[in-house]
Amino acid sequence: MADLGLLARTYHAIQTGFVRDGRAPHYTDLATTLGLAPEEARRAQRELLAALNGPLASLGGAHWAHPDTDYIVGFSPFSNLPTQYAIAIDGQQRWYGQCGLESLAVSWLFPGKEVRIEARCLDCAEPLSLRMRDGELLAADPDSIVGHSNVPLSRAAENWPHT
Amino acid sequence: MNLFRSEEHVRAWGSFDPESAEGIMPVRDWIRYFSQGRMRARLDPDFVISGASRRPSKDEVLADLGRGGPYWGTPAPPA
Numbered sequence: 001m002a003d004l005g006l007l008a009r010t011y012h013a014i015q016t017g018f019v020r021d022g023r024a025p026h027y028t029d030l031a032t033t034l035g036l037a038p039e040e041a042r043r044a045q046r047e048l049l050a051a052l053n054g055p056l057a058s059l060g061g062a063h064w065a066h067p068d069t070d071y072i073v074g075f076s077p078f079s080n081l082p083t084q085y086a087i088a089i090d091g092q093q094r095w096y097g098q099c100g101l102e103s104l105a106v107s108w109l110f111p112g113k114e115v116r117i118e119a120r121c122l123d124c125a126e127p128l129s130l131r132m133r134d135g136e137l138l139a140a141d142p143d144s145i146v147g148h149s150n151v152p153l154s155r156a157a158e159n160w161p162h163t
Numbered sequence: 164m165n166l167f168r169s170e171e172h173v174r175a176w177g178s179f180d181p182e183s184a185e186g187i188m189p190v191r192d193w194i195r196y197f198s199q200g201r202m203r204a205r206l207d208p209d210f211v212i213s214g215a216s217r218r219p220s221k222d223e224v225l226a227d228l229g230r231g232g233p234y235w236g237t238p239a240p241p242a
Binding site for chain 1: 164165166168169170172176177178179180186187190192196197198199202203205207209210212233234235236
């Protein structure tokens, strides 16, 4: 595995980039942030994604790039590809949840701010919405909202995009 | 991993796998699941180095929710 300190800095740069911009930084952005040459940043990102799906899997979450590219798609709790889970912070919609359930973890990344999750039910296409702050549910509409994983959590890592 | 308007909507969903029924939980319980220590710490600069040890752990949260077993990948809760 690559140098753990570099992987930590790379992870932090990607996660803070999502929080700031609503999207993953490109590895050329990482190069600037981390003071690396572009190729070194590309390699660090690749090694980070490999480690998060290997020796660092105990950190949880799902992290992957589009196949055969260096474009990040999933980086828990965010998605770089728009999903049906639109997330607004203090009224500004700029983020997408990786899935409905990871959307529930987004508020931990925006301390003190109101996080609104809006989506449509996969069964009936009627809207549902949640408001959260610091891990607390402020409101749910409708109040009967449930979460569900069609794949056992014990097998979720076998195919993250499908899960 | 999705949100639905109610349990009835999950069961009526065309792609619903009946063997996954154990994975239907009120959103408030899923919020607790996604309040594991490691999920709160994702912005910490040292997350990659020490994030996995943050508490509460997944097993602790699931035990608190009375959940566990093969679906969850943890020991079954006491009967």
